[in-house]
Amino acid sequence: MNKINHFVGVDISKDKFDVWDSKAGHRSFANQPKGFREFTKQLSSNSFCVMEATGSYYQQLAMYLYGHKISLAVVNPISIKRFIQMKLQQNKTDKSDARMIALYGQEQPGLSPWIPAPEYITQCKQLQRVIVIYLKQNTSLKNHIQSLESRGVKSGVLIRSLKRQLKQVRQEIALMEAEMQSLIHQYDGDLFVNLSSIPGIGKKTAAFLIILTNGFRDFDNYRQVSSFCGLSPTEHSSGTSIKGRSRISKRGNPYIRNQLFMCSFTASQCNPQCQLLYQRLVNKGKSKKLALIAVCNKLIKQSFAVAQSGIPYDPAYRSRIVCQ
Structure with missing residues (x-):
């Protein structure tokens, strides 16, 4: 350089x-x-x-x-x-x-030379984009059916047509997800299994995290991943007159952000570290939504640690190190 x-x-x-x-x-x-x-x-x-x-x-x-x-x-x-x-x-x-x-x-000194992602990551990203399109269609069709049924239209050619389309879209989503997970199992199987071992992280979320981060190889720390997902907190304040509320940046891929937020509900109940974090924040008077966003960031931190260590999630890992 x-x-x-x-x-x-x-x-x-x-x-x-x-x-x-x-x-x-x-x-x-x-x-x-x-x-x-x-x-x-x-x-x-x-x-x-x-x-x-x-x-x-x-x-x-x-x-x-x-x-x-x-x-x-x-x-x-x-x-x-x-x-x-x-x-x-x-x-x-x-x-x-x-x-x-x-x-x-x-x-800008020290610009990092660009290195292309592996071919399978590129293929998975293409599958992911199609899945997101189908998910939007799924939501639209489902809402349209519910709207018609709420007005008393529960049968007829229109309802049958919409339900056929909804069934077809869901089948295509399942096919795309199966193909995506097959590619990940082939090239990053160990990482996929290790991420899936984290309580609260499902297979879909594990797959999307691997795809979007290139197996976490494109990042130096979990904070970069959090920022990439749009979950890093931002503060807007100046002097004594401007005291804006802290919010997340919401930059990056909205789908993975939504996936992690849904995962946070389960993690706050069954993931020991996430559960403690959630309860501590709620007990301090913080809103439940803020506590769930903190859980999202904890899940990212755990995912990054699992990716770096190459071993499955272990809730006693930190305590074992302290005892040693």
Whole structure:
């Protein structure tokens, strides 16, 4: 990284990507293999490309650059947005964004080179996206059926059609989940079993945690995982006049956040550490919702510890260490 002196900012969209660097200025290429080849011809061994994690648009170019041994970093779009605001940049164009992304790369020492997730993780993420779509359809169909039945429409072609669709959607969800768990068992089976051993963490949640965190290999500590899931607390206060309530950030994947929140109900009853935490907070006068969010973070902490240690959940683990 110390030898790199050529930072290239890439602002990517569905059909094209704009590039800016100090040597060649602004250029634009098609977001397809031909454009990738034209782009890489203008790079050297000391080039370092920086781009945003913009949906799925960046993935093909990132994989192409990685395959051709070109250094790159894929940055959270929020970081770039805050950087542009800090620089008081007023213009909002593809060209200006590419230039600011390049400047971000120059001014942020120690950017971690991007390494693609294993192929099975990519496949599981695709399955997960489809599952989320089907879950939304499931909720919509179920609500529509309940709405009709509440108005006295309990039979007929409309109800039968909706129920057939609901049954089909649920079958597809089951198929996608089975395929996802099969892939995880094949490549990360031990981790899946260990996570499932945590009281309150079900198989679905264990699978989603592995997929979203790349088996917890993309994070250095559990706090990063908590922030990634949008469960880290945020405080808004200033001086004596502004005293906002502490809230969770709600950034990141909403589905895993909802999954963990549902898990917290069970964990607060059957997971010894979570149960103690929940009761302690409630006894202090904290709301039950706040206590459940704290339980979510405790589950993340336990999951990270299990992933790092490589052993199943053991409620007596800490006490054993103290006794030793």
